Amino acid sequence: MSGIFLLLLVSLLVACEGHVNLTGSTITAVAGQPFTFICGNSFRMYFQVYWTAQLLNGTSSFSVRSYVDEECRYSFNTSDIYNFTCPRDGPFTMTILDVDYRTYQNSNWTCMVVPLFDRSNTIVLDVNVPLKTISLLTPTTRVLNLTEGDPMLLVCETNPTKPPSNITWTKDEDVITAGASSSTREDGGLTVTVGRLSVEITRDFHMMRIYCVGSYEETNLRTDTILLHVDVPLVEISINSTNLPLAVTENDDVTLVCATNPTLPLSTIIWTKENQTITKDVTSTSRGKDGAVVAVSMATFTVSCGDHLSRIQCSGVYKTTRITSQSQTLFVHCVSKDETSGTTFGAGVGVGMAICLVPPLVAAAVYVLWWKRRLTMKDTTEPPESTDSAAPSRSDDVHDPNMYESMDDNARERKDTAYEELHMQVYENTVKAHRLS
CATH class of the missing domain: 2.60.40.10 (Immunoglobulins)
Structure with missing residues (x-):
């Protein structure tokens, strides 16, 4: 009879194999956050659950029992590292309150339900490390004094993350692409992202605030800002x-x-x-x-x-x-005194020259009149020609009626009308005087 019971028990265990299922609250654990394992079976029979964890520092086992009051009973000293639930109708849960990457990364977890003694599938815990900090590696985080044309190198980096974070550089809310680059380095299975900004300073950077932004999934963190003060020197x-x-x-x-x-x-x-x-x-x-x-x-x-x-x-x-x-x-x-009185000086010279020229002109005119008068008197004093063929006799009382004809041939041939009229008048006056006498 006992043999039949054992045979039925073994058959039940074989039939129930694989009906205990272990799942996690999320696909991937996140460092610094809680993570929960859920152990259940299809028969909803729970009395005691054995939790097993193969960690980097060894294997840990936790036996947790449930009673009618649904309070958990432990076979070990409880701590603030884990939390358990033991509902009568299941499923049992085990929660890591604060996941640590170094402790739980790639750890193996299983559970076994008693009385069925059925062990669950194995979960290999994958732990991600989020972006927590981003730092600007520069001597100052306030004001950076530069001169136009100077090279500028700014470096910022994230904490080690998994997966890697991204970094962008920003100038007063505008993303900088020119001169911006990023690289990574490994740190204990995690990745540190390093961002570099290498540019030649122009005056466009003056009074601009520069900072870098780290992005991780839906998390964005920014560094402190650097205020750039750019000097544009005097060159011309x-x-x-x-x-x-x-x-x-x-x-x-x-x-x-x-x-x-x-x-x-x-x-x-x-x-x-x-x-x-x-x-x-x-x-x-x-x-x-x-x-x-x-x-x-x-x-x-x-x-x-x-x-x-x-x-x-x-x-x-x-x-x-x-x-x-x-x-x-x-x-x-420079203007001289002579130049400033140029008009007066010219007038004075003209007047002076005119005054100086008057006496010679008057003397010349008197001389001409005297010469002409003398010539006239000479003509009137010459005796008339005698009708006699002998030498002409001259009388002081009688004027020569042919005075005009006895004039010099050259003088008669001149065609100066004024000269001829002048001597004609003299001739007529002489004839009249002769007749009156």
Whole structure:
């Protein structure tokens, strides 16, 4: 009879083999979070469950029994590492309260239900390690002072994770792709993700906040921000002039303009004339350009004769740097007293010359009149021709009626009408005088 009982018991155990099933609360455990094993069978017969764990440091077994009150009874000292439930109708559960990657990664778990003595399937626990921290490896996490053109290398890294995390670089909420790269390194089966940002600093980075962001599944963590302060140095200063001297006249107003290249922070401009600083009538202003500031200065002054061949320069001052522009030479034309009274002097010369010329002109006119009168008198005193063939006799009382004809042949042949009229008048006057006598 006993043999029959044993045979039935063995048959029942064989028939029930594989009906105990072990599952987990999730597919993969997460380090730092709880994980629960569930042990059940199809007969819903629970009296006692044996939990077995093959860990890296050895095998651990936990025997847990259930009674009518559904309270668990333990054959070992309980701790805050595990938690058990023992419902009468099952299934029994075992929970790891805080999964540790080093302890439970790749550990093997089974359960066996009594009285059936049926062992479950084996679960190999896979533990993921999430992103917990991301650090920016830099000497400062507040302000980074750089100069335009300087190379900048920033590095950030995550804690060891499984699977690996991702890293992106951000500049004021905008993702940076140029110069950004990432790599990984192994750390005890986990992966540390390292992000690098290697760029040449431009003025576009000025007052920008840089940080890196680590992503792991639905988790995003960001580092502290670095505020970049970019200096754009002074490299050039120009003056609105040429290499040729600036030709001006005494008392002219001259305005020169000087400007720097865009700098950060703003440069200052100083004017000098023959190494003497000009401060009067100097106006300074600025304008933005390409993310920096151009310093502009205007110097206005009145030119004097003492400025002739003097040199004017402007200098830009930026921190400890000073750059001087090319010099502008003034070529001043000074106005003399003779030039300022030129009109009066010309009039005086004209009047003086006129006064000086009057006496000679008057003398010449008197001489001409005297000569003409003398010529007339000479003509009237000549005796008339005699009808006699002998030598002509001359009478003082009688005028020669042929005086006009006795004139010089050359004089008669002249065609000067005024001259002929003049002597004709003299001739007529002589005839009239002769008749009256």
